[in-house]
Structure formats: C-alpha cells, structure tokens
Amino acid sequence: MHIPDTKVVLSTASVYPASTAVAFELAAKLGYDGVEVMVWNDPVSQDIDALRRLSDAHQMPILAVHAPCLLITQRVWTTDPWTKLVRARAAAEKLGASAVVVHPPFRWQRQYAREFVEGVNRMAGETDVRFAIENMYPWRYRDREVLAYAPGWDVTDEEYRHFTIDLSHAATSRIDTFEMVERMGDRLGHVHLADGSGSGKDEHLIPGRGNQPCAELLEHLARTGFDGHVVLEVNTRRSASPAEREADLAEALAFTRVHLATPSRVR
Numbered sequence: 223m224h225i226p227d228t229k230v231v232l233s234t235a236s237v238y239p240a241s242t243a244v245a246f247e248l249a250a251k252l253g254y255d256g257v258e259v260m261v262w263n264d265p266v267s268q269d270i271d272a273l274r275r276l277s278d279a280h281q282m283p284i285l286a287v288h289a290p291c292l293l294i295t296q297r298v299w300t301t302d303p304w305t306k307l308v309r310a311r312a313a314a315e316k317l318g319a320s321a322v323v324v325h326p327p328f329r330w331q332r333q334y335a336r337e338f339v340e341g342v343n344r345m346a347g348e349t350d351v352r353f354a355i356e357n358m359y360p361w362r363y364r365d366r367e368v369l370a371y372a373p374g375w376d377v378t379d380e381e382y383r384h385f386t387i388d389l390s391h392a393a394t395s396r397i398d399t400f401e402m403v404e405r406m407g408d409r410l411g412h413v414h415l416a417d418g419s420g421s422g423k424d425e426h427l428i429p430g431r432g433n434q435p436c437a438e439l440l441e442h443l444a445r446t447g448f449d450g451h452v453v454l455e456v457n458t459r460r461s462a463s464p465a466e467r468e469a470d471l472a473e474a475l476a477f478t479r480v481h482l483a484t485p486s487r488v489r
Contacts, residue, residue, distance in 0.1 A: 230482070231254060231258050231453040232254040232475075233257075233453050235288070237471075238459060239459065242267045242273075246279075246282050248471055252471055256283040258287070258323070258453045259287050261289060262294065270316050286322070287314045287321070289310035292325070303334045307342065307345060315351060321384075321412050323414075324356065325358060326338065326371045328371060329371060346384070355382045356388055357377050357391050358375035375395065385411060386413070387413055388455070389415060393421075394418060411450045413448075415452050417430060417431050417433075426456050427457070440452070440478060441482075443482065444482050
C-alpha cells in the first residue's frame, strides 16, 4: 500500500461545546497529525501564546487557522472583517500553520463583499500561508433559498488562489461534490471532511454516515498527489458522553486513514 504524506487534522470545532484544550488533548490521544484552530468565543482560541502552550504540551502542531467568519464570531478579535483576516494570517505565521480558512462575506457586509475577491487575493500574495476560501450553501426558509453570501456561496465562481472544499456544505447545497472539486482543480488547497445527507441542514456527520462521496474523494486525493491537509470538521454535540465523542473522532480518523491509503503503483 502507498500511504500519502497528507496530514489528517482535527478541527477544534469538532469537540464543540467542549473547549479548544479538549480538542488538543483528543487529537494527541487518538493519533491525529495536527489541529486546525477554529477561532471563536473560547478565549484560548484567540490567544496565540495559549495556543502555542497547548501545541507544545501535547506535541500537536497547529496546521491551519479558521478565521472567525461565523455569525457567532462577529465580535471576536474585532468587528472589522479585514482586521480579522490580518490577525488570522499573523496567527498562522506565528504558529507555523500553512493555511487560513475563510468564508465568503455575508451579503450585509456590503463594502467588505465588494472588495473581498481582490482584497483576499492581495493578502494571499503577501504570505506563504494559503488563504483557502470555503464553499458555503444557500440558506433555506420554507423551501425558499435566501442569498446569504456575496459574491456567492459557490466560491468556484470567483478567481481565488486556493479553495477549501467542505463536504457537509456541499450536501447542504445539494450539488455534485466531484463537479465542484473538478472546478476547483489544482487550486483545491484544503479539505473539510464531514458527511451530510442533503437534508438542507449543515450536518457535519462522521464520514460514512451520510451520502457524500467521502471515501471516493479521499482516494482521489491520494491518487492525484494532493498537497494540502484533510481536516475532520464534524459535529459531536449529540454525543451522549465524552467517551462517545472520543469514539466518534476515532472512527472519523480511521475512516480517513483507510481511504487515503491507495494500492502502490506498479513500476
């Protein structure tokens, strides 16, 4: 078997509502290759020195930083969206992370949205850190779609330098994941691995529990020499206990490692 060099990473969002510190502890215990820090309301996630101490204590590198782009993080670090990106880039550079994950703007962030594509590409040109823009999904209300993002939720419509593909978001969008991956091409720089059923909710299921082509995508990445990270960003909020959460994250890791392993090429 050929085992690619792709790092399998745990997002700190995968232990929510438990703390960032719990994510580092579980990532180390279960054998993940590193952590992606979701910058959110947990003060530790916002503190570079605290994150470095956690990384050192658990010997768990921080491989990516998720900028605070969620509705619940509108006031994290600052209310100015550009300052958030500057601080996320600085955090990634200081912590040794190779990627910053960014959501497209909300439509009501009008000035930011108008300048976003040009501005984020300019910032990407000023650093070795990848700004990987993440596909989102249309919001739905009583079977009507609400356009929540600008320029749009389908990030492949724009000329970004790098993309993040999120399979749960693809399921919520009810699109063909592989068609989106094909449009991303060699600009696919980062993967958020989670499953979904296409229910309209952003489910972030454990891979293998929905209908997304999680296994097929991992096998495709292994065959094509993908040089980014695969990040497990799953929802364990319904876990009945810490032990059940740990078992779910172990299952997600095992699934990913198995499907990243490909038959050795015959020479």
